[in-house]
Amino acid sequence: MTTPHGDETPAHETLERAVALSRALAAAAAGGDSAAVVALDRERRKLLESLAATGNALDPAAHQLMQEVVALNNQSIGAMEHQRRIMQRQLDGVLIGRRAVNAYGVNRRYR
Numbered sequence: 021m022t023t024p025h026g027d028e029t030p031a032h033e034t035l036e037r038a039v040a041l042s043r044a045l046a047a048a049a050a051g052g053d054s055a056a057v058v059a060l061d062r063e064r065r066k067l068l069e070s071l072a073a074t075g076n077a078l079d080p081a082a083h084q085l086m087q088e089v090v091a092l093n094n095q096s097i098g099a100m101e102h103q104r105r106i107m108q109r110q111l112d113g114v115l116i117g118r119r120a121v122n123a124y125g126v127n128r129r130y131r
Contacts, residue, residue, distance in 0.1 A: 031078065034071045035085035038064050042092035049099035057100065064089075 041064040048056035068089070078086060 029082075031071060031074070031076065031082050032085065034067050035082055035089065038067045038071075038089050039085055039092070041067070042089050042096070046092050046096045046099065049096040049103070052103040052106075054100070054103075057096065 041060050045057055045060040045064065048060060
């Protein structure tokens with residue numbers, strides 16, 4: 021696989037795959053698909069760990085790809101935090117509803 025800079029190395033191939041996985045992960049996070057996020061993150065982590073295990077320094081083109089992975093990762097974290105807040109609001113609504121039903125049930129017995 022050739023990078024946009026014409027480089028062809030295992031590191032670049034690994035990072036290009038990590039960028040593709042990061043894009044898919046960001047889309048899954050934005051859609052609230054936590055199962056896909058976990059699976060994609062696991063696959064991406066394996067790639068990045070294999071790259072780190074080589075101990076080789078990144079050239080400027082590889083460094084740019086890594087920066088894209090980091091930016092997409094930050095975007096994904098933000099999307100997942102947003103989804104968590106939405107879910108928390110929904111759970112709060114359910115809890116309020118349950119309390120209301122319980123209160124109504126207690127008051128109903130005394131009528």
